[in-house]
Amino acid sequence: MSKIIKFGEDVQGYSIPVVNEREVRAAAGILFLATFLSLMFILFKGNFVPIKYVVTVFLTDFIIRVFINPKFSPTLIIGRLIVRNQTPEYVGAMQKKFAWIIGVILAATMFIFLVIVNAYSAVTGIICLICLIFLFFESAFGICLGCMVYPLIYKEKAQYCPGEVCDTKAKQDIQKTSWVQLLVIVFFILFILLTAFFLNTEFGKKPYDLFGGNNTEQPK
16 A cells, blocks of 8 residues: 555665656646646637636646655656656655645635636636746746745755756856856847837738638738
């Protein structure tokens, strides 16, 4: 029974239970895509059915992760299959558990409002946005925002963080950002703003079908 209900896996060379960050990121990407697409149905179609399914799946998946075993989480299993040929990156299980408890709370709140009460509000919108931010940072950057709160609550340093960010070390040259690179970012933002200012009208024109035979509106 202890092998079934357990959080994290024992790996030789690690003093605490760990999880594979690569499959965690893959699972976060899956949930991010599902949540994002369901929100698009709301924004453009006014259809709340997909988000109700996503919230139900989200909550069920995270309950399995936290209260049974991450090994049996459906999205983590799919993530494991996707990244099975990649070398595992082990991270501490405890900070992940704390982050996923936050996920359970957010998903449960959404489930109560959207599925049980069948109502939406600014609260559900904000929670959806928070979930998207958490999932995006995890999948795109490997940054666990919930894990950052862990040492503040438990007053202990997290171990085996993604990219070894918990360990104090000097940055390598390839990690450093020069003033020239920062100026590139500033000019890039300025370029986008100027483009929007001068070409907004042009960009706002509806494109015509290049190969359409019955186009009544042709470029001038």
